[in-house]
Amino acid sequence: MPDSLQMFELLLAHLCHDLIAPVGAMELGLDAVESSNSKEDKGAALKILTESQHRLAARLKMFRLLAINIQEQAEYSFEEVKDIISSYCLCEKVTFLPRGIPQVIPTTITKFMVTATMILLPTLVRGGHMVFEKQERIEGGTSLLCSGQGGRVFLRESVAAWFAGDRTTTSQTILCFFAETFAKFCNSSLRLIQTPEKTTLFLDMPPGIL
Numbered sequence: 240m241p242d243s244l245q246m247f248e249l250l251l252a253h254l255c256h257d258l259i260a261p262v263g264a265m266e267l268g269l270d271a272v273e274s275s276n277s278k279e280d281k282g283a284a285l286k287i288l289t290e291s292q293h294r295l296a297a298r299l300k301m302f303r304l305l306a307i308n309i310q311e312q313a314e315y316s317f318e319e320v321k322d323i324i325s326s327y328c329l330c331e332k333v334t335f336l337p338r339g340i341p342q343v344i345p346t347t348i349t350k351f352m353v354t355a356t357m358i359l360l361p362t363l364v365r366g367g368h369m370v371f372e373k374q375e376r377i378e379g380g381t382s383l384l385c386s387g388q389g390g391r392v393f394l395r396e397s398v399a400a401w402f403a404g405d406r407t408t409t410s411q412t413i414l415c416f417f418a419e420t421f422a423k424f425c426n427s428s429l430r431l432i433q434t435p436e437k438t439t440l441f442l443d444m445p446p447g448i449l
Contacts, residue, residue, distance in 0.1 A: 257357075260294075261292075261295035267287065297329075298327065354417050383449060386437050392434075428443045
């Protein structure tokens with residue numbers, strides 16, 4: 240397992256990767272607007288610029304949720320979390336569907352939901368639905384199911400391997416490490432189940448967490 244400095248570097252590498260793409264697209268959009276000679280070309284360039292700006296803003300808001308200080312803010316409004324995750328998903332042509340989530344949730348659960356979204360959204364290569372659902376378990380306690388559902392689901396081999404027991408930590412799997420860290424903080428367990436149409440993270444919690 241890497242030390243804390245390496246974990247910090249891997250997380251920054253992942254976050255920077257997610258930010259560079261929309262920033263680069265915005266630069267291309269600006270160049271295209273300046274060089275466009277026709278109204279149609281300028282309109283297409285402005286569309287790229289607008290979509291990239293929305294994507295960048297949505298990702299920055301997601302990263303800001305990860306930066307909430309748990310000691311300073313123990314709970315968070317799910318309504319605000321829902322709006323931010325919905326915007327993030329919409330930029331990638333994915334619909335966010337929460338079911339049975341309380342109006343106020345622990346900040347650690349907020350961080351887990353954000354991390355789960357970042358892990359699962361790339362699996363929906365042709366769009367689909369991001370479904371978050373609270374379920375009561377027969378044996379007691381609660382499960383939070385976080386599913387990426389679509390016509391075609393692709394999960395990176397490194398991410399699948401992480402949840403299968405291979406704890407090789409890279410910029411691709413660093414979010415898996417933090418998802419498990421948030422789960423342990425809640426005295427909960429985390430597991431992944433994959434089918435051709437769906438990838439689901441199960442956060443199995445003791446009573447009273449959510």
